[in-house]
Amino acid sequence: MIIDFNNIEQTVLKEFYGGEKELKANMYNDGLNKIMYSSLAPGASIGLHTHDAGSEIIYFLEGSGKAIFDGEYEEVKAGACHYCPKGHSHSLINDGESDLVFFAVVPVQ
Numbered sequence: 001m002i003i004d005f006n007n008i009e010q011t012v013l014k015e016f017y018g019g020e021k022e023l024k025a026n027m028y029n030d031g032l033n034k035i036m037y038s039s040l041a042p043g044a045s046i047g048l049h050t051h052d053a054g055s056e057i058i059y060f061l062e063g064s065g066k067a068i069f070d071g072e073y074e075e076v077k078a079g080a081c082h083y084c085p086k087g088h089s090h091s092l093i094n095d096g097e098s099d100l101v102f103f104a105v106v107p108v109q
Helices: none
Strands: 010-014 022-029 033-040 045-050 056-062 064-069 072-077 081-084 089-093 100-107
Touching: 056 072, 064 081, 081 089
Parallel strands: none
Antiparallel strands: 010 022, 022 033, 033 100, 045 089, 056 081, 056 100, 064 072, 064 089
């Protein structure tokens, strides 16, 4: 099955989970998983949140930034994969100079 993110309308989520600025995402949801092609502009972030019912996998395609995972900072960049298992908390911050572009998969809860 091919998911063509170019043909999926972009959603803009302002201050997502209490973060700064906005998250832009093209989202596919089949009722089992949310599959997202997303970006954060420089200075944007996704606020700290906990995955109580499932996990999240984020693969970085472009840019650089930081993830906060269970209170610890982790550097992220193109080619890296961040995993937040069920029961853990994380946040994502674009402190770079270009868009932080990533692909994420979250089981629907």
